[in-house]
Amino acid sequence: MMAMAIMVALGVILHRLEALLPLPSPWIKLGLANLMTLVALVFLGFKEAVIVTFLRVVLGDQYWMELF
Secondary structure, eight states: OHHHHHHHHHHHHHHHHHHHSOOSSTTOOOOTTHHHHHHHHHHTOHHHHHHHHHHHHHHHHHHTTOOO
C-alpha cells in the first residue's frame, strides 16, 4: 500500500511538472507521469498499476480543477 501511495504521489508531481515544461509542439507531450504506471506494472502487477493510473489521473486533475 505504501509503495502504491508513493507511486501515485510521484505520478501527480510528474504530471504537474510536465505542465510547466515548454512543449516542442502543441500536440506532443512527454508523458512523464506514465513512468509511475510502468514502474507499478513491473514491480506491483497489473491490478495495482491500474489503480495507480486511475488515482494519478483523478487526483492530478481534480487537485488542479481540470477534471471536467
